[in-house]
Amino acid sequence: MNDAKIRLYVDAPLGQGQTVPLNRDQAHYLFGVMRQAVGGAVLLFNGRDGEWRADITQAGKRSGELACVAQTKPLQMPPDLWLMFAPIKKARTDFIVEKAAEMGAARILPVMTEFTNAGRIQRDRLQAHAVEAAEQCGGTYVPEVTEAQKLGRLLDGWDPVRRILFCDEALAGDAPDLPTETGPWAILIGPEGGFSDAERKRLRGLDFAHPIALGPRILRADTAAVAAMTVWQRTLGDWG
Amino acid sequence: MNDAKIRLYVDAPLGQGQTVPLNRDQAHYLFGVMRQAVGGAVLLFNGRDGEWRADITQAGKRSGELACVAQTKPLQMPPDLWLMFAPIKKARTDFIVEKAAEMGAARILPVMTEFTNAGRIQRDRLQAHAVEAAEQCGGTYVPEVTEAQKLGRLLDGWDPVRRILFCDEALAGDAPDLPTETGPWAILIGPEGGFSDAERKRLRGLDFAHPIALGPRILRADTAAVAAMTVWQRTLGDWG
Incomplete structure (x- = not known):
C-alpha cells in the first residue's frame, strides 16, 4: 500500500475523503515528467495537515485530481x-x-x-x-x-x-x-x-x-x- | 606590510629567499584577471611549508616570478x-x-x-x-x-x-x-x-x-x- 515514492507539496487541505486538484505545473510534473497515471499513488503534504497517501483519480495534460486515502505522517513542526x-x-x-x-x-x-x-x-x-x-x-x-x-x-x-x-x-x-x-x-x-x-x-x-x-x-x-x-x-x- | 589579499596555491618549495615561478594559468589569473603587477604582494602556500608573503618580481603574459618575503602562517595540518x-x-x-x-x-x-x-x-x-x-x-x-x-x-x-x-x-x-x-x-x-x-x-x-x-x-x-x-x-x- 505504501509504495508511493513521489512527494508533492500542494496548497489544498488534506484529509480523509478530500480531493486535491492539480495545477498545470503539477500535472505536467506528475504525468509528463514522472509518467504517473490514474491509479498511481503519491504522497502529499501542505505544511499543515501532515503527509497523506493519495491516489490519482484524474490525469490530464494541464490538470488532474487526487483523492486522499490515508495519513502517512502527522504534521511535524521543526523547532522554532x-x-x-x-x-x-x-x-x-x-x-x-x-x-x-x-x-x-x-x-x-x-x-x-x-x-x-x-x-x-x-x-x-x-x-x-x-x-x-x-x-x-x-x-x-x-x-x-x-x-x-x-x-x-x-x-x-x-x-x-x-x-x-x-x-x-x-x-x-x-x-x-x-x-x-x-x-x-x-x-x-x-x-x-x-x-x-x-x-x-x-x-x-x-x-x-x-x-x-x-x-x-x-x-x-x-x-x-x-x-x-x-x-x-x-x-x-x-x-x- | 600584510596587505596581500590574494592567496595562491603553488607547487614550489616556499622559504626565506625562495623564488617561485608561475605557470601560464597562474600568471593569467594573477596578472590578467586580478590585475597584479611587479611590486604587488601575494600569499602563497603549497601544503607543506605554511603560508608565505611573496612579492611579485616578474610579471608576463604567460609566466612570472615571486620572491618569498616572510612566513605569515605555519603549516596547520587538519586532524586525521x-x-x-x-x-x-x-x-x-x-x-x-x-x-x-x-x-x-x-x-x-x-x-x-x-x-x-x-x-x-x-x-x-x-x-x-x-x-x-x-x-x-x-x-x-x-x-x-x-x-x-x-x-x-x-x-x-x-x-x-x-x-x-x-x-x-x-x-x-x-x-x-x-x-x-x-x-x-x-x-x-x-x-x-x-x-x-x-x-x-x-x-x-x-x-x-x-x-x-x-x-x-x-x-x-x-x-x-x-x-x-x-x-x-x-x-x-x-x-x-
Whole structure:
C-alpha cells in the first residue's frame, strides 16, 4: 500500500475523503515528467495537515485530481529556529535556502548587512527552493522565506525573547560554549567579508545575542549555515 | 606590510629567499584577471611549508616570478579525518569536495556503493576544487582527492585503527552518542537512496564502524557531509 515514492507539496487541505486538484505545473510534473497515471499513488503534504497517501483519480495534460486515502505522517513542526543570512551569489543563496529547509529551520530570512553585495532577492524563487527541499527531505513543513530586510532595521524591532546565535569569524579558534537556553532562536550568518565593525559591536552588545565559532578555517556562508544549524539542532533542536 | 589579499596555491618549495615561478594559468589569473603587477604582494602556500608573503618580481603574459618575503602562517595540518562519499550529480560532488576541504578533511575519497549512480570521476577536476577551497578558506593544507574505489574493496583492506563514522539513515530520530575515541577517523556518507541492506549489515558488523544519526529529516549527501564533519570536528577535531 505504501509504495508511493513521489512527494508533492500542494496548497489544498488534506484529509480523509478530500480531493486535491492539480495545477498545470503539477500535472505536467506528475504525468509528463514522472509518467504517473490514474491509479498511481503519491504522497502529499501542505505544511499543515501532515503527509497523506493519495491516489490519482484524474490525469490530464494541464490538470488532474487526487483523492486522499490515508495519513502517512502527522504534521511535524521543526523547532522554532530561524535562519538569517546575507544573500550571496545566486547558486549559493539557493543552496542556503535548500539547506535551511532540509536542516529544519522554521523560517528563512534574507538580511542585508553593510557588506552584503547582492542584488534584489527573488523571494518566490527562493520559496520554491524551500518547497522542493521539503518534498525531497521527507518533511511535512515548509519554512517561509521572507522578503529581504536590512539587518539594522530587523534588530531595531527585535523581540529579545528570541535569542540570536551569530557566527563571529573574529572568534576563530576561541569557541565559547553554546548557550543552553531553549525557546525561540535565530541563527545569523554574515556575508562574505564578514560583519562590519559597527555590526559586530552592536551584535556583541545585545544581551540576547551569542557568538559562536566554527573552527579555525574560514567557512563560506553556505557551509557556515549548515554547520551552525548542525550545532544548534544537536544541542537545542530536534536531533536529540 | 600584510596587505596581500590574494592567496595562491603553488607547487614550489616556499622559504626565506625562495623564488617561485608561475605557470601560464597562474600568471593569467594573477596578472590578467586580478590585475597584479611587479611590486604587488601575494600569499602563497603549497601544503607543506605554511603560508608565505611573496612579492611579485616578474610579471608576463604567460609566466612570472615571486620572491618569498616572510612566513605569515605555519603549516596547520587538519586532524586525521578522511571523508568518504558516494559521488552524485556533478555540481553536488564538486560541493562535497569543496566543503570537505573547508571543513578540514585531510583526505577525500570518492567511493562507489551499490546504489551509487554516477559516471566516471574526474579526479583532477575534484582536486582543483579542493585547491580552490583551500585558497579561499585560509587553510595551509590541501586534502588529497583519491581515485574512486569500490566501497566493498576499500573495506576489505581497511586498517581497523581508523574508525569509521557512517551516516545511517535508518537510525533517524534514534541518535547514538558519538564515540569519544581519538585517533584516525573516516566519515562515510552514503549515496542518494542510502546504503544497500548488505552494505548496512556489513558496516554494522564492523567493530571499528559507528553509526550516527543526523536528525529526523533526510539530508542530501552534500548536507550530510557538512553536518557529519561539524559533529566530528566539534567533538573530536580541531574546533575545540
